[in-house]
Amino acid sequence: MKIALIFGTRPEAIKMAPVYLKMKELGMDVKIIATAQHREMLDQVFEIFKIKPDYDLNIMKPNQQLSELTSRLIVSIDKILKKEKFDYILVHGDTTSTMAGSIAGFYNKIKVCHVEAGLRTNNIYNPYPEEMNRRITGTIATYHFAPTKRAKKNLLNEGINEKNIIITGNTVIDSLLWVEKNKKDEIEKIKEKYGLKGKKYILMTMHRRENWGDPMKNTLKAVKKYLKENSDMNLVFPVHLNPMVRKVVNEELKELKNVILIDPVEYLEFISLMDGCHYIMTDSGGIQEEAPSLGKPTVVLRKTTERPEALESGTALLAGTDFNDVYNTMKQLEGELYEKMSNTSNPFGNGKASKIICDFLNSL
The missing domain is CATH 3.40.50.2000 (Glycogen Phosphorylase B;)
Structure with a gap:
């Protein structure tokens, strides 16, 4: 099984880092395609978690519009997917990198897994463009790693097969607990x-x-x-x-x-x-x-x-x-x-999301 993690912003990196570390720990064949939507802030996260991307697209340039960013991302990611022949792509959340990575995966008939799936405001312009990014990704994805029961319910309401929805908790809690333990x-x-x-x-x-x-x-x-x-x-x-x-x-x-x-x-x-x-x-x-x-x-x-x-x-x-x-x-x-x-407990997870994701993928 060959897996690609595609992400490019700091929040994505923070939330995908524990998934990558768990995959490496379990000996899974995984590579990172970094779009670098957030160049400097992304590099900071890589340094903290001691992660080095396998591909760095460095996609940003001054005054770049969303349409240009999207088109350049799809073309750049597509070239890598044709070369590497991945079995699964993992994207996260709601960024333009997420949406473009999902479309590139679809064009190459690679199964897309959506981490932090099922979040909705039901207003396509709020947040903009994130709400539509996550909806498009949700339509393309085969497997949906939903952080909460409500997120799962949103997906079920959109006709997603329940067998393809896995409640994981949010990987950001995994990262937070890792940092508290290792960087006190x-x-x-x-x-x-x-x-x-x-x-x-x-x-x-x-x-x-x-x-x-x-x-x-x-x-x-x-x-x-x-x-x-x-x-x-x-x-x-x-x-x-x-x-x-x-x-x-x-x-x-x-x-x-x-x-x-x-x-x-x-x-x-x-x-x-x-x-x-x-x-x-x-x-x-x-x-x-x-x-x-x-x-x-x-x-x-x-x-x-x-x-x-x-x-x-x-x-x-x-x-x-x-x-x-x-x-x-x-x-x-x-x-x-x-x-x-x-003094209210966190409804978003307990730090075990990455393990749940990896265990599910290994069961396929």
């Missing part, structure tokens, strides 16, 4: 690096395409109002390198004394920042899954989430991007709700 000293040193020991702070990230412009401005205005009223609370914000994001963040937050704006950080650093924070505000999907394992409440800065399990279990609140909604949600977390959310 580094995590503590990072807290000292940013001078955050003993400080009460909110950790914030915001970068999604649908939040560019007014949604981000409204959110940050609400955050600014709250921070001005609560000078003992700090905000740490690793700001995405996209110029549109950086411009708005600097305009709204740069002058506040209790705001620390930093460049995007490596995965280890981010885990350290999560570990030490009071709670998290984000439009990221993966963070909604990781935070409960560290006992950190999450405020989701989006109109929808494809991870409703976080809302249902009580580990996250959906604030959206309206000024009043964001501000009021921050106020809510001053009371008993904070303690309740901090």
Whole structure:
């Protein structure tokens, strides 16, 4: 059995690294095709997990549109698939690399396995283009590794054969537990690096395409109002390198004394920042899954989430991007709700997802 793992962003790498490591541990024939949608951030993850890709497409270039990225990915991946003759392709989640890898696999009649399958918002433009990426991938995939029962139900509702759906939990928990076990000293040193020991702070990230412009401005205005009223609370914000994001963040937050704006950080650093924070505000999907394992409440800065399990279990609140909604949600977390959310168990898994995936593939 010959397997390809295709991915290219930092979140994908974080979530696929434990699958790759488990496959190597079990002696499986596996190769990594890295698209490098996130060049520097991807390399950081490879370094942490001591992984080297077999193919590196280095696909990104300045001002590249989604249509051009997609077409270049399909052509580049197709060449490798014709050469290697894989039996299975594993793709992850909802990126353009995921969708393009699935299409290239289909064109070559290779069975596609979708890790983190079945997440849905049922709004094709929110998140954009991720929702459609995962739907297209779900249509092509033969096997669907669903992280939760709800994700499985979504797939069943779309007509997927139940025999081809395997509930695994989320591989991001595997990664988080691996890092906590193997990088504990580094995590503590990072807290000292940013001078955050003993400080009460909110950790914030915001970068999604649908939040560019007014949604981000409204959110940050609400955050600014709250921070001005609560000078003992700090905000740490690793700001995405996209110029549109950086411009708005600097305009709204740069002058506040209790705001620390930093460049995007490596995965280890981010885990350290999560570990030490009071709670998290984000439009990221993966963070909604990781935070409960560290006992950190999450405020989701989006109109929808494809991870409703976080809302249902009580580990996250959906604030959206309206000024009043964001501000009021921050106020809510001053009371008993904070303690309740901090002590809620993680609905996304227990760190055994990679083994379940590998055991299933070995049973084929």
